[in-house]
Amino acid sequence: MSAELSVLDLVPVRTDQTTADALRASVALARTADRLGYRRYWVAEHHNMPAVAATNPPVLIAMLASATERIRVGSGGVMLPNHAPLVVAEQFALLEAAFPGRIDLGLGRAPGTDPVTSWALRHGAGGVDDQAVARFPEYVDNVLAMMEPAGVGLALRERTHVLRATPQATSVPAIWLLGSSDFSARLAAEKGMPYVFAHHFSGQGTAEALELYRSSFKPSPELDEPRTFLTANAVVAETTAEAERSVLPNLLQMLALRTGQELTAQPTIEEAEERFAALPDAHRDLALAMRERWVVGDPASARARIGELAAEFGVDEVMVQPVAGTVAGTDPGRSPGRERTLELMAGA
Numbered sequence: 001m002s003a004e005l006s007v008l009d010l011v012p013v014r015t016d017q018t019t020a021d022a023l024r025a026s027v028a029l030a031r032t033a034d035r036l037g038y039r040r041y042w043v044a045e046h047h048n049m050p051a052v053a054a055t056n057p058p059v060l061i062a063m064l065a066s067a068t069e070r071i072r073v074g075s076g077g078v079m080l081p082n083h084a085p086l087v088v089a090e091q092f093a094l095l096e097a098a099f100p101g102r103i104d105l106g107l108g109r110a111p112g113t114d115p116v117t118s119w120a121l122r123h124g125a126g127g128v129d130d131q132a133v134a135r136f137p138e139y140v141d142n143v144l145a146m147m148e149p150a151g152v153g154l155a156l157r158e159r160t161h162v163l164r165a166t167p168q169a170t171s172v173p174a175i176w177l178l179g180s181s182d183f184s185a186r187l188a189a190e191k192g193m194p195y196v197f198a199h200h201f202s203g204q205g206t207a208e209a210l211e212l213y214r215s216s217f218k219p220s221p222e223l224d225e226p227r228t229f230l231t232a233n234a235v236v237a238e239t240t241a242e243a244e245r246s247v248l249p250n251l252l253q254m255l256a257l258r259t260g261q262e263l264t265a266q267p268t269i270e271e272a273e274e275r276f277a278a279l280p281d282a283h284r285d286l287a288l289a290m291r292e293r294w295v296v297g298d299p300a301s302a303r304a305r306i307g308e309l310a311a312e313f314g315v316d317e318v319m320v321q322p323v324a325g326t327v328a329g330t331d332p333g334r335s336p337g338r339e340r341t342l343e344l345m346a347g348a
Contacts, residue, residue: 005346007321014326030067046113076178092147192218193222232320233320247325298344
């Protein structure tokens with residue numbers, strides 16, 4: 001099965017970069033994806049992480065959409081329990097008005113950070129807690145309703161007040177539900193919404209979640225049949241050996257996350273090689289097991305693997321997170337390995 005290609009970006013920050021450098025690198029990456037014909041470019045929401053600058057999807061989307069011409073730009077995703085639904089609706093209604101037909105709003109249920117930072121996101125007033133997460137379906141309904149051009153009626157003191165995300169809207173962004181468990185799969189099916197499972201994060205449970213979504217799907221006015229795609233981490237280089245070397249910095253980041261180690265800025269390839277060589281056997285085995293679920297190799301093998309994944313999970317689109325590392329001395333405002341991954345994946 002041939003599949004269209006899209007991009008997921010966490011705006012990684014390396015040991016040789018400032019936040020400004022990382023943002024410039026992501027703009028260059030988005031322009032590369034736009035030039036090569038990738039379908040969409042999504043940015044994540046994570047907070048208080050030393051190696052991730054994707055803290056505010058609406059701000060990043062405005063920046064990236066302004067720097068590109070045709071590619072769809074969206075969130076992968078906005079962590080809805082962190083925010084008031086009206087604020088999210090207002091932000092994305094404005095983005096859709098500025099870039100009509102190019103905006104995707106992906107909604108997630110996880111906090112995207114640690115409990116203390118979750119609390120701080122709303123100054124301790126109604127932040128991410130069990131109640132906020134439990135109200136996720138209600139929040140989704142609120143965003144959907146508030147973003148409609150006609151708005152939604154809010155009954156208060158025997159009067160109905162109309163809330164609109166923006167005046168005189170003529171279109172709304174495409175709204176997706178995202179998840180890494182079966183909760184969002186069930187909810188997306190029930191509401192007749194498009195759905196994406198975070199295969200790039202765990203690589204497990206994908207088939208079960210997609211089957212649950214497809215088998216339970218109820219058509220809606222916006223969508224008459226299930227719609228989904230696959231996400232995957234990817235490093236592509238001219239040779240497999242080069243790709244295997246370039247994957248090490250991100251692999252060490254994921255290993256630290258999985259084993260509860262201190263998170264740091266992303267190391268260079270040279271730094272990562274030294275750290276990987278010093279890993280305990282158990283940690284090295286875990287890292288290699290994670291890497292087996294990623295797309296890592298030369299152009300021919302990588303494109304073949306993308307086709308296999310698309311066929312295995314029955315999708316016509318694969319969203320790759322290019323996670324190639326960078327050697328010491330590279331221009332801080334660019335990520336050549338990530339750009340080259342997109343070029344080689346697209347056959348350029």
